Amino acid sequence: MMTDRQLGRLLLVATEVGARFQREGIDYDPLAWMYAPRRLFGGLAPIEAVTNHDDCERAILLHALGIGLDADPILLDSLRTDDDVVTRSERVAAVLESAVN
Structure with a gap:
């Protein structure tokens, strides 16, 4: 079972994936992308992960x-924050520091 909001996130991502693949002429099945495990989601397939707010973003x-078609989640998270973290090592250090505090 999933909430309407979770279903909406899944549909939003699926629509964006299909649109991007068509727009950029990517010769890969968008549905296959949704079912393949991704580093971006800690090894989960997008179809499972994107119902979560952070993974949807x-x-x-x-x-x-x-x-x-995949990326380091720490790098993408650094783009989603308002802090001045620029590199992966700085982001990792910031994450570790916040976990300790």
Whole structure:
């Protein structure tokens, strides 16, 4: 079971994936992308992960920016924050610091 909001997130990402693949002429099945495990979602398939708010945002950002078919979640999260973290190592340090505090 999923809520209407979770279903909406799934549909939003599926629509964005299909639109991007068509727009950029990507010769890969959008549905196959939705079912393949992705590093971006900690090894989960997007069809499972994107019902979560954060993973939905990550997927939309990945496809809106056209930055590949998978990405390091830490790098995408650094784009989603208001802080001044620029590099992956800085982001990892910031995440570790916030976990300790």
